[in-house]
Structures are given as C-alpha cells and as structure tokens.
Amino acid sequence: xxxxxxxxxxxxxxxxxxxxxxxxxxxxxxxxxxxxxxxxxxxxxxxxxxxxxxxxxxxxxxxxxxxxxxxxxxxxxxxxxxxxxxxxxxxxxxxxxxxxxxxxxxxxxxxxxxxxxxxxxxxxxxxxxxxxxxxxxxxxxxxxxxxxxxxxxxxxxxxxxxxxxxxxxxxxxxxxxxxxxxxxxxxxxxxxxxxxxxxxxxxxxxxxxxxxxxxxxxxxxxxxxxxxxxxxxxxxxxxxxxxxxxxxxxxxxxxxxxxxxxxxxxxxxxxxxxxxxxxxxxxxxxxxxxxxxxxxxxxxxxxxxxxxxxxxxxxxx
Amino acid sequence: xxxxxxxxxxxxxxxxxxxxxxxxxxxxxxxxxxxxxxxxxxxxxxxxxxxxxxxxxxxxxxxxxxxxxxxxxxxxxxxxxxxxxxxxxxxxxxxxxxxxxxxxxxxxxxxxxxxxxxxxxxxxxxxxxxxxxxxxxxxxxxxxxxxxxxxxxxxxxxxxxxxxxxxxxxxxxxxxxxxxxxxxxxxxxxxxxxxxxxxxxxxxxxxxxxxxxxxxxxxxxxxxxxxxxxxxxxxxxxxxxxxxxxxxxxxxxxxxxxxxxxxxxxxxxxxxxxxxxxxxxxxxxxxxxxxxxxxxxxxxxxxxxxxxxxxxxxxxxxxx
Numbered sequence: 001x002x003x004x005x006x007x008x009x010x011x012x013x014x015x016x017x018x019x020x021x022x023x024x025x026x027x028x029x030x031x032x033x034x035x036x037x038x039x040x041x042x043x044x045x046x047x048x049x050x051x052x053x054x055x056x057x058x059x060x061x062x063x064x065x066x067x068x069x070x071x072x073x074x075x076x077x078x079x080x081x082x083x084x085x086x087x088x089x090x091x092x093x094x095x096x097x098x099x100x101x102x103x104x105x106x107x108x109x110x111x112x113x114x115x116x117x118x119x120x121x122x123x124x125x126x127x128x129x130x131x132x133x134x135x136x137x138x139x140x141x142x143x144x145x146x147x148x149x150x151x152x153x154x155x156x157x158x159x160x161x162x163x164x165x166x167x168x169x170x171x172x173x174x175x176x177x178x179x180x181x182x183x184x185x186x187x188x189x190x191x192x193x194x195x196x197x198x199x200x201x202x203x204x205x206x207x208x209x210x211x212x213x214x215x216x217x218x219x220x221x222x223x224x225x226x227x228x229x230x231x232x233x234x235x236x237x238x239x240x241x242x243x244x245x246x247x248x249x250x251x252x253x254x255x256x257x258x259x260x261x262x263x264x265x266x267x268x269x270x271x272x273x274x275x276x277x278x279x280x281x282x283x284x285x286x287x288x289x290x291x292x293x294x295x296x297x298x299x300x301x302x303x304x305x306x307x308x309x310x311x312x313x314x315x316x317x
Numbered sequence: 318x319x320x321x322x323x324x325x326x327x328x329x330x331x332x333x334x335x336x337x338x339x340x341x342x343x344x345x346x347x348x349x350x351x352x353x354x355x356x357x358x359x360x361x362x363x364x365x366x367x368x369x370x371x372x373x374x375x376x377x378x379x380x381x382x383x384x385x386x387x388x389x390x391x392x393x394x395x396x397x398x399x400x401x402x403x404x405x406x407x408x409x410x411x412x413x414x415x416x417x418x419x420x421x422x423x424x425x426x427x428x429x430x431x432x433x434x435x436x437x438x439x440x441x442x443x444x445x446x447x448x449x450x451x452x453x454x455x456x457x458x459x460x461x462x463x464x465x466x467x468x469x470x471x472x473x474x475x476x477x478x479x480x481x482x483x484x485x486x487x488x489x490x491x492x493x494x495x496x497x498x499x500x501x502x503x504x505x506x507x508x509x510x511x512x513x514x515x516x517x518x519x520x521x522x523x524x525x526x527x528x529x530x531x532x533x534x535x536x537x538x539x540x541x542x543x544x545x546x547x548x549x550x551x552x553x554x555x556x557x558x559x560x561x562x563x564x565x566x567x568x569x570x571x572x573x574x575x576x577x578x579x580x581x582x583x584x585x586x587x588x589x590x591x592x593x594x595x596x597x598x599x600x601x602x603x604x605x606x607x608x609x610x611x612x613x614x615x616x617x618x619x620x621x622x623x624x625x626x627x628x629x630x631x632x633x634x635x636x637x
Contacts, residue, residue, distance in 0.1 A: 011375055097327065151571045151574050151575065153579075154574070154578065154612050157594070257582060315528075
C-alpha cells in the first residue's frame with residue numbers, strides 16, 4: 001500500500017514496468033536487475049555521463065591542457081573566456097581552466113576519501129552495535145545520536161582552527177590539510193551509515209540463512225562479513241553516494257571560508273573564495289568555479305537517487 | 318500531553334549537553350598550542366606573572382579538573398573575555414545572537430511557506446508534470462551550495478541590477494518606516510539563500526510524508542463520505558502528514574546553523590556565525606569555544622522542541 005510507491009519519482013511511472021514483468025524471459029542476476037532499474041532513471045543516467053566527463057576531465061585534463069596553474073601574467077589579468085584561456089584568467093592572470101582541472105582532483109578526492117572514512121567507521125560501529133545487544137548497543141547508538149546533535153560546520157571549523165598548524169608541520173601544507181579535512185568530514189558523517197547498518201543487521205540476523213550459518217559454527221565476525229553485510233550493502237551504497245556530495249560541499253565551504261586548503265592549492269571552493277572579491281569585474285571566475293561544484297554535486301545526488309531505486313530492497317520497479 | 322513527559326525530555330537533555338561539552342572540551346584539550354604562549358613570549362610580562370596567571374587559570378591542573386572548572390564557569394555564566402574585542406564573551410554573543418535568530422527564523426519560515434504547498438501538491442499528484450518539475454527543482458535547490466547561490470544573487474541583484482544592498486548593516490541610520498523598509502531590503506538575499514536551500518530538502522520530506530498518508534484507509538473513507546477533495550487534503554491528509562515534517566524541521570536545525578554561518582559571511586551579516594569566523598581568524602579562543610557551545614545548545618534545545626511537539630501532535634506516541 002503506502003510502501004508500494006517508488007522512493008524517487010524522477011524515474012518513469014511504474015506502468016511501464018508492469019507490462020515488462022509478465023514476459024520474463026530469463027532470470028537476471030541481482031546486479032543486472034539493479035542495472036535495469038538504474039537505467040530507467042533518466043536523470044541518473046545523464047548524471048552518470050556528466051560525472052564521468054568531469055572525472056575524466058580532472059584526471060586526464062592536466063595531461064592535455066598543459067598550461068601551468070601558477071604562471072602569473074599581469075598583462076592578461078581578469079580576462080573573460082577566450083581561445084587562449086577557455087575559462088578566462090584570474091586577478092594574477094593565471095589560467096582558470098588549468099587551476100580548476102588541478103583543483104578538481106583534490107575536491108573530488110576529498111569527497112571520495114571522506115566517504116570511505118565515513119562508511120568504514122559507520123559500518124564498524126553499526127556492525128558492533130547490531131551484533132552486541134544490551135549496553136554496548138545502547139551506548140553506541142547514544143553516541144551516534146549525540147554526534148547527530150552536534151552542529152557540524154562549527155565543529156569542523158573548530159577542529160581545523162585548533163589542529164591545522166601542527167598537522168601541516170608534520171605532513172606538509174597539502175597533505176596535512178587533506179588528511180585533516182578528510183578525517184574530520186568523514187568522522188562527522190558516520191552516524192547515518194551506522195544507523196542503517198545496525199537496522200539492517202537487526203532484521204537480517206534473525207533470518208534463517210544466518211541461523212543456518214550460526215548452526216554450522218560460523219563466528220560472529222564471519223556471519224557479519226560473509227553473510228549479513230553483503231545483504232545490507234544497498235542502503236549503505238546509497239548513503240555513501242550522498243556522503244560524497246556532502247563531503248565535496250563541506251570541503252568547498254571550508255575553502256570558501258578561508259579555512260581550508262592554502263591559496264596555492266586551487267580546489268574549487270578556494271577558486272570561488274578568491275573570485276568573490278572581483279565578482280563585479282570578472283563574473284566568469286565565480287560562475288565557472290561555482291558551476292563546477294554545483295554540477296558535480298547535482299550529478300552525484302541524482303546518481304544516489306537512481307541507486308536508491310536500483311538497490312531498494314522493496315524492489316518496486 | 319503530560320507534564321511528566323516534558324520533564325522527562327528536559328532531563329534527557331542534560332546528558333546530551335554534558336556529552337557535547339565533553340567532546341568540545343576534549344577537542345580543545347587535545348589541541349596543540351598554549352593559550353599563554355603569546356603571554357610567555359611577551360618580554361614586557363615577567364615570568365612570575367605569567368606563571369601566576371597559569372596557576373590562576375588552572376592550566377597546570379589535570380584534564381578532568383580543568384573540565385570541571387570550565388563547565389562550572391560556563392554554568393555560572395562566566396564565559397570568559399574576548400581577546401580581540403576586549404569585552405565579555407557573553408555580552409558579545411548576546412549582541413550578535415538576535416540577528417542570527419531573526420535571519421534563521423525568517424529563512425525557516427520561508428522554507429516552510431514554500432515547501433508545504435509544493436510538497437502537498439506533488440504528493441497528492443504523484444508522477445504528474447508538476448511533481449516531476451518540483452522534484453527536479455528540489456534536487457537543484459539542495460545541490461546548489463549556499464555560498465554559490467549567495468554570490469549569484471549578489472551578482473544579479475546588487476552588481477548588475479543594483480536593486481538590493483550588497484552588505485547587511487546593523488547600524489542603519491534611519492528611523493521609522495524607512496528603517497523597516499531598509500531592514501527588509503537588506504534581509505531579502507540572506508533569507509532567500511537560506512530559505513530556499515532548506516525548502517528544497519523540505520519539499521521532498523513533505524512529499525514522501527503525504528505519499529505515505531494518501532493511500533491510508535481513513536482517507537478513502539473520508540473521500541467516500543463525499544467530502545470535497547480540497548477538504549480531504551487540508552483536513553485529513555495534511556494534518557497527519559505534517560507530524561513527521563514538524564520533527565524534521567526541528568532536526569534540520571544543525572544544517573541551517575551551518576548554512577547561516579556561510580550566508581552571514583557572504584552578506585556580512587553581523588550574527589553569531591560571522592563572529593565565529595572572525596574569532597577563528599583572530600585566534601580568539603574563548604569566543605570560538607563559547608559560540609560553538611551556544612550553537613550546540615541551540616541544536617539540543619530544538620531537538621527537545623521537536624520531541625515535545627511530536628508527543629503533542631501525535632496521540633499515538635506513548636509518553637514513556
């Protein structure tokens with residue numbers, strides 16, 4: 001009834017699916033089933049292409065577009081887009097395209113790495129909480145609730161404010177800030193995954209196949225890793241996708257507030273931060289850097305929505 | 318709604334507040350650097366004075382004692398002294414807090430005013446053109462980072478069209494109606510940026526809440542009794558669907574505080590968020606700690622409101 005509605009609505013209405021099911025020819029593997037449902041979500045498919053292009057541009061771009069990111073040329077400062085500089089130049093005459101291609105690597109890498117940290121911590125905490133009943137479970141979930149109640153951005157800023165200097169001393173300006181930003185963003189976003197994993201474990205651990213595994217003498221960790229987690233993966237993947245987008249926004253926000261990466265590392269947020277003071281003279285600078293963040297985040301969010309349709313255990317489409 | 322329930326909820330707040338204060342204090346205590354490093358390096362201050370200051374502020378005590386001192390001082394309202402502004406931290410925060418609460422409140426109101434009708438319409442007509450457009454726009458809305466929309470609005474309305482002021486000013490030197498007009502004019506853009514961002518995610522929540530309710534049996538009963546569609550929606554569907562939405566609005570408070578931080582920075586709104594950023598850039602640790610703690614307290618407080626409202630709105634909740 002209420003649950004038979006697709007979670008997302010950008011997918012096609014279920015009418016089309018109904019006509020396809022009776023003529024089922026062959027049994028599909030779960031992966032192909034998911035892919036079939038994912039393809040139905042047109043915006044998600046388009047987003048996959050766009051994100052693929054962005055990733056390709058960022059990974060391969062600097063090899064093709066060989067303009068140095070820090071070549072200062074005051075005779076060509078704040079120029080609009082032209083053939084020599086497709087995205088224009090900034091206030092020091094540096095090529096914005098080259099800077100964004102380079103900075104995009106860091107922006108996307110931060111998003112991906114922070115997601116991995118969040119998922120790792122979340123799965124660990126969720127699995128421990130789900131498998132151990134009683135006070136450990138209650139305590140861990142209380143901790144998750146506590147972290148959910150923390151104001152994320154202020155705390156993020158606080159930690160970076162307090163720890164930045166000493167970490168950059170140890171790991172260098174680029175590595176230090178990268179490790180810290182990833183650790184902090186990831187460390188503040190594990191709660192959602194932990195709750196999902198715990199809820200999944202609580203329901204799956206009572207199923208017969210887990211009972212069978214237990215009867216065969218599988219240890220707790222084997223039950224979780226080999227039997228429960230693969231079945232609980234769908235929602236975690238969806239949450240992880242959304243986390244990538246959130247982490248990219250968080251990193252850009254930090255850079256935009258002037259508390260993220262140092263000026264010589266042009267992440268997209270940092271480029272936007274540099275651009276905002278000359279907005280009236282060089283609007284292209286703001287538009288290209290902000291647009292890149294927006295496009296990446298939007299396509300990741302749409303992909304997450306498509307994945308939710310594809311991996312939803314309710315299998316509605 | 319029993320009074321016991323409210324009291325129990327209030328009591329639950331205490332461990333969360335204590336937990337948050339422990340986390341904040343741990344972050345501060347683990348942080349490298351000495352708040353008296355500058356003092357010690359200053360040749361005008363003799364080492365004995367610096368040492369007695371250290372003793373006075375208890376910097377040589379064990380960590381748990383420093384925590385107890387700190388929490389006791391916070392509870393007494395003794396929040397320390399701002400190095401940069403040369404006034405007490407609590408007066409500084411009280412000066413800035415009303416502006417932030419006003420902007421956040423107006424933004425949240427705008428978000429609800431926009432999201433409620435759109436979400437209800439989309440939810441009662443799933444898969445219609447309107448629904449698809451609304452959903453796509455909602456995705457665009459919460460994928461646009463607030464700092465980018467803020468800059469875009471400034472670019473369009475302040476730089477190109479010159480309709481609205483670029484910077485928010487607390488000290489408008491006009492009075493009467495003129496003051497109200499100016500206040501509204503300068504609040505439009507910050508409120509718009511925050512409100513639409515919040516509204517975009519709220520639309521999706523309202524829609525899915527409505528979708529969950531629309532197919533319940535009591536709605537069919539209401540329809541079959543011959544009640545008009547409009548009345549079914551407003552009286553039967555929306556009333557039930559709003560219960561989880563109310564909670565979500567309160568639970569989204571941490572996000573809106575983060576958004577307020579950014580918008581205040583862009584539009585130079587003299588609120589608590591820009592105070593935090595400027596205090597960080599000026600190494601003003603007492604202010605940084607106090608502002609973070611105030612924000613955390615506000616979040617816990619709004620969670621409490623959400624719980625109480627939920628219990629009040631939904632008679633199915635048992636007041637355990």
